[in-house]
Amino acid sequence: MLGRAFEPAFLQRLDNLVLGIKRARTVRLGRRALGRVQGSGIELESFKDYSEGDDLRFLDWNSMARLDTLYTKSYRVERETEVSILIDASASMGLPVKDDKFGLARVIGAALAYVALGENDPVRLISFGGPRGQLAYRATEFFRRRESYGSFRPMLTEIRCAGATEMPFAVEQFLNQRRPPGVAIVISDFLVPSSVYKSAFSHLMAARYEIKAIQVLGSREASGSLGPGAYRLRDCETGDIREVTITPTVAEACRRRLDNLREELQVHCAGHGISYAAAVGAQNLEDFLVRELPRLGLVR
């Protein structure tokens, strides 16, 4: 499935999308530039009548010579928002196997990276989780141009889903790099106790990151992959065992439980200004990227 992320036709549909970043209304000196403010940019934004006190460096001398009127040029400010896309590579992303949640997560991550690169923002991919004994946190360098998009491919190809969902650990590693705050897109199934992602989100918000949470679920996630019958279920991350007899009642209870988990995450995101989107099943990938994400404002 990952191959789709590098298909020209697929990328062509993403060309027109722009990452929906909430711009700051004001810029404080000494702080990073966010928002359209007058500044020392190179892209002309508009003209306005000269007012006393305006910087004479922005006076349009050509207009004054031709029209004998003083106009001041305003430029779009130089801005650079770092986009970090964190992909959950824990074991739960590999299950159910047929759903290929991890493939879906990688494609979404790659697609969003491609979209972000369209704005020349620095973009990097980060994976967390992985086989025991290996690095649970892995990141690419920042890329700023779409021509560099192919540089994400080796990492996306190499990462494997295994181990536990170490989201707080990944966030801690991420913040330890002391980068200027930007956009953090967390792609995960979020099938962890809510305290786990709440803790991670709170750290990111404290560091003034704009968070976008994308929940990737399989269409067989709940009990869809298990027909009626008796099973011994093993949690792929904790190893806990539970013997369950799946009946329609139990299956319905499981679906209800999944809905509750999703709703809890959604409510938490809404309450903390975190953009949330859920991708259920790989078959709706393009709809999700082209229609669902713009609808939710994650992209425009």
Added chain:
Amino acid sequence: MGFLTPLYLLSGLSIGALILIYLTARSRSTVEVSSLLLFEEAQISVSKARFLKLDLLFWLEAAALLLLSLALAGFYLKMAPQPTGHRRHALVFDLAAGMGAREGRHTRLDEARRQALAMVNAAAPGERFAVVSYAAQAEVERYFTADLSSVRTAIRELRPYDVAAAPAGLAAALMRVRDADQIDLFAPRLPPGAGSLNRLDSARLHYHQIGTDQNNVAISGLDPGVPRVSPGHCTVRNMSTQAVLAEVEISLNGRGVDRVSMILDPHAQANIRFGPLPTGGVVQALIGTPDALAADNSRYAFAAGSRSLKGVVISPDAGVRDDLARVLRAVDPGSIVVAGAPGQLTPTLIARSLGSDQPDIAIIHDSPAGGVRAGAELFIFPPLGGEFPIKATLPVSQMDDRTDLGPLTRPLLLGPTRNLSIPEWMNPVAHGTAPNRSGLLTLAASGVSAHGPQGVLAFDVRGHRLMDPDMLDTLVLTIDLVKSLTGPHEVRIVPTGAYVTFPAAAPVAIIEPDGSTVKAGPGYGGLIRFRPLYAGRYQISAGPRRETVYANYFDAAESELTVKPASENGAPLSKVIDLDSGVRARRIQPLTTALAALALLAFLFESALLIGRALRGGVSLV
């Protein structure tokens, strides 16, 4: 509780198959899921491993199979007897010699009768009584009847025998009345090995110990000696805890020979020497002083006359021939003995040597009879294919007791021994045991067949075993057998309780010591077999033929008239008989139908559960 057809318990193996199926089903395949959070609402606890799971269906099936297995095996319970409305009361009397002991003007049996009659007189309406007696064996005088007059008659007609009580007799008596609601046992003591009744006193069995301590003197042995050759000996024992005066009179053929008075210390024994007797005949020793038990105050013995015993000894072993010839000379110093190897002695040679057509006795050791006929025959270590069927030849055996004298002072180790099938007309004389062989071994037996008196010794006497001082009992046994075989046919001395056989073609009249006459007819093999139960003289009349049997009684335990508490009598009675095994005492109630019904119920309940599951979750869950 028990099983009518225990073999069907094998069907219980089906439970094992069920457990196997259950365990196989339990070993459900492990499925990895992304998170157990999704299954929290399944309301099932999480654990690393569980070995026991309460599965109602499994337990229902297991219970149903178990119930069916028990039903197939015929499981039953022993239930309390259904009330019949009539109480069954058994009166068991010891009729051994000790019950005949006099205590003042009455005997112990009189006291037992008095107590029993009091019970009968106080009987509740409808109460049924049984009267059972035992001594050497059990006898039902009256089975449960409500006719109290016949019960009283049966009690009054009880007479003590001059024999010792046997544990088997008591066991048999209790077995006969095991279905009684109450058993009253009247006895001065329990037979050796019967033991205490303390545990059972609280149950249905009530033991009434009869009698008080009494003095008794008994004649325990009488050896007439050899007339005009060796003196005789009479052994007198004081069975009391006090010194007593005893006056003993020895008579020969009814004429007094000697009279001795003595004072015997408590539990002392004295030997009275008399004679040698002037002639042969029946010798009687009689205690003249009165004591509690009269049966052991008289004893008979037979002294062979002065005739020269003519004997033939046949053996392939020269040493054995020599030893057996010495035995015959010991029995009768004037005897004439011809000895030889098998085949050496022809009837003509024997007749010429002995001066008689027929010898008095032929002792044949490890050889066929070879046509030799004698007045009596003693076979020693008979060969295969000879007169007696041989089951096996044992390399070693041990003689433990003699039926007439009781247990030996110490077991006697014997050499090679034939395990013989003793004919019915023979009475065992000595018993023993053999290694790796259960049950008693008959080592010596004697009896009277149609050919005359015959005896057999099953053990080999090679290697001068008869002359070995350490094996004196074998010599005594052999001499006693020879004496009994060569004694006069018309006079026999036997212990009371022993079987006496004699050939007869027609019914005979037997006059007992008290003068009563009983009739007896010939049985298997044309032999009459009877058992003298009273000490004294029995006269048997078979047409013109007359025989006299003298029965001697002595039993050290029975003649001891000191009353001991029941608790000192040894092993518990429960080892003798299990009263709870009675048919009526415990009614067998088969539970087949109930068990099958319960199994069916379990199956129905299981089916209902499965239907419920199917309705709720589909057939795939069933």
